[in-house]
Amino acid sequence: MDLAVLRQAKIYFSDRYFNEGHPTNAYHQLRVHDDFQQRVKAALLEKDADACAVLLGLLLVANRLRNNFLHGEKAAYAFANQLKNFRHANTVLMYATPLWGEQ
Template sequence: MVQLADIEKVAPGVESLSTEEHEALQRFTLLWTLFEAQILGSNASVRKISEKVERIDPEIINGDWLTEHLDYFSNRYIDGGNTNYRFEKLHLRTNDNPDLVRAVLTGDNADPASQLIGCLTIVYRFRNNFFHGIKWAYGLQDQLENFTHSASLLRKFLEKVPNGI
């Protein structure tokens, strides 16, 4: 168990996070900062994510490396063909293109570039919700798989996509 008694005083519940949760948060934080610095020029936005993805050779995106993450996000945010309460908790803003994310998750948009943009938009919202405190409102509960999948997607992206796209 990670010793965080000093942080527990200001962040109740952090000390009770499992080793796996701590590792997932650390991996996500490290990989997000690399992604933002190397791919987004240290200036993250959905617009910038979209611009970068649209420059990627379609053959890179067409591999099956995205499928696992798209399936996870779809299963998490779609029930019976419609978005659920968890989708609303992403706090997608107008400039986050929620219609694209919704269409990707429901399967109405099967374009691989759009799917990657949709998944990275969700990861971006995790980043904002985590780094700006919304996730702390409920003690990071129910977030292990979110951060695990997000970190895995970022790692795969950084491995597959050439620097400076």
């Protein structure tokens, strides 16, 4: 498995959702459930987070992007600036799929 995929997605999402360790407005709009806040923050902010923790955090981000895209307040932003989000989220999903036996 190419861990560079996870590193690139981690860099992209950590830059998008955190500024000097503090959540951005984009992070708040992601609406991560309280039960998963620490996992997402650890995955995106901890330099020494292991690949499993990073993958889990990135999958949680991808889930929130998907949920917000299909059920969120689409009219408020009209899908603006979502292409990079979904490119990185899809890359994470493609990385993770073989882990469940899909080829």
